Amino acid sequence: MSEDLKDIAREVHAILYSKRKDEQQNIIRTYYDTNAVLEEPIIFVKGQDEIIRQFFFTATIFISVTAEIYSITDSMIAGNHHVVSVDALIKYRLPLKPILFRQEIELRTITKWEFNGQNKIVRHEDIWSIKDLVETLPCVGWIYSYFGRKSVGLFIYQLAKNIRSCIGYDV
Template sequence: MNDRTEKEVAREVHSTLYSKKTNAQKSVIKTYFDVNAVFEDPIVSVQGHDNIIRQFLLLATIFLNITPEIHTITDTVVAGNHHIVCIDAFIKYRLPLKLLLIRHEIELRTITRFEFNEQQKIVRHEDIWSLKDLLEKLPIIGCIYSGIWRRCTGLVTNQLVILTQETIKAWKYEL
């Protein structure tokens, strides 16, 4: 890594992956990721350079613009001489359509966790973000999810709890 710290490498990798620079994305993955590295987030889990590259190419294809805003970077050494770097950032994704009354930019708080091995290669890249936050920010889906779906789910689960409690009471009474 040319005397660069894992923190410096993680900052470069993060700012490159969350951009539209597809050639640079391929380069940082091939340079800094182990060949068997794993990338995962709440929706996907993939392994290997080519599969990880495809995930970030997909983002670059879907969105008009991707802008990361890093707030903090922390690091620590863990068992097995692995180095963990965590980046807390807000990433703005601009949708290709700008329709009247529909939000065309999604800002998602993301905690990115890079795990470096003894050879200073990234063996695991995990993005942690809230599926709720994402769904609420999507055009049309957000209104349905937050306004209807979550409330209905709450009503249904409450009724299931009441039904279960009443069934248990009745069963105990029978005994």
């Protein structure tokens, strides 16, 4: 059974992380439970229609979306459910001129699908680093990498130092 789920995961992943909008809708209608949820660091949606809209949006705004799968693993969890995880590098190509901006966003992503006893996906979670995303954004990435993170670190250090002195806590 787990090999079948890995095959389903490979097929679903190949279609969702691409520009194949019609196939995305079909694959979600076929393999996702009606009330499935999709979670990412910045979004949460529920239901097939909302999940379809999320992937339609991504496929629309980028020139290309490609994925390179590194590994697929699975495990059994309570209630006759299986979790299949896909570790992949997903590349999103922006419609920008490469002279001024970086044209491609690369995100190392762990996609976790929870399958119920009927082999339907009830939960889809994409895990990726916001830091990695921001660092690949045109212009913003450089500012964030070289100034933003260091500035926040210095601000927190100074804030903690001030709080400690206010409450009489010796450093």
